[in-house]
Amino acid sequence: KAGVTQTPRYLIKTRGQQVTLSCSPISGHRSVSWYQQTPGQGLQFLFEYFSETQRNKGNFPGRFSGRQFSNSRSEMNVSTLELGDSALYLCASSLELAGGDEQFFGPGTRLTVL
Amino acid sequence: QQQVKQSPQSLIVQKGGISIINCAYENTAFDYFPWYQQFPGKGPALLIAIRPDVSEKKEGRFTISFNKSAKQFSLHIMDSQPGDSATYFCAASRTGGSYIPTFGRGTSLIVHP
Numbered sequence: 001k002a003g004v005t006q007t008p009r010y011l012i013k014t015r016g017q018q019v020t021l022s023c024s025p026i027s028g029h030r031s032v033s034w035y036q037q038t039p040g041q042g043l044q045f046l047f048e049y050f051s052e053t054q055r056n057k058g059n060f061p062g063r064f065s066g067r068q069f070s071n072s073r074s075e076m077n078v079s080t081l082e083l084g085d086s087a088l089y090l091c092a093s094s095l096e097l098a099g100g101d102e103q104f105f106g107p108g109t110r111l112t113v114l
Numbered sequence: 115q116q117q118v119k120q121s122p123q124s125l126i127v128q129k130g131g132i133s134i135i136n137c138a139y140e141n142t143a144f145d146y147f148p149w150y151q152q153f154p155g156k157g158p159a160l161l162i163a164i165r166p167d168v169s170e171k172k173e174g175r176f177t178i179s180f181n182k183s184a185k186q187f188s189l190h191i192m193d194s195q196p197g198d199s200a201t202y203f204c205a206a207s208r209t210g211g212s213y214i215p216t217f218g219r220g221t222s223l224i225v226h227p
Binding site for chain 2: 035041043044048090092097099101102105106107108
């Protein structure tokens with residue numbers, strides 16, 4: 001069974017631009033969660049989508065948004081990029097809601113904002 | 115507010131030694147406590163998880179000890195190997211979907227040969 005895939009793996013953008021990251025969950029998984037990982041803050045939850053609906057949202061500004069498609073694939077968008085958005089963005093999928101289920105993480109997208 | 119506090123931030127042990135990483139949580143509603151292992155360039159991978167109805171869970175060389183009254187849980191790696199060198203994250207969440215998984219800041223483990 002294929003794991004969670006994320007594209008692109010690396011991305012360099014400049015301040016003010018916007019970016020879209022993509023995540024393909026494990027086949028059959030209905031939940032996709034997004035996390036931001038930085039050395040200073042660790043893993044921080046962005047949001048979770050389950051059956052195309054946003055179920056949970058972390059404490060991030062509205063510049064961070066996402067969506068999930070009917071095939072469970074998910075995209076995350078960051079508008080008006082800031083230097084502080086430089087991070088590893090991880091996607092995780094699970095069969096059921098992430099709260100009490102094993103999450104399978106992808107390798108992440110390394111975003112650098114210049 | 116950090117709901118899961120993890121310590122130590124870094125840990126160095128000799129091959130064959132015991133590695134111990136501790137986590138403390140605040141929200142008594144949490145009922146799922148996983149540990150993740152992350153190698154450089156990879157995403158975290160579930161190592162072992164526990165629910166509060168048991169005080170200990172063992173899988174191979176990895177053991178979680180859980181103290182509900184103290185709101186603490188720890189990961190013990192017995193007979194630590196150089197291949198265990200990675201970053202370890204504890205997490206806490208609640209089954210049911212209304213709680214988001216909250217992670218500790220991570221512990222960088224180095225096992226010397």
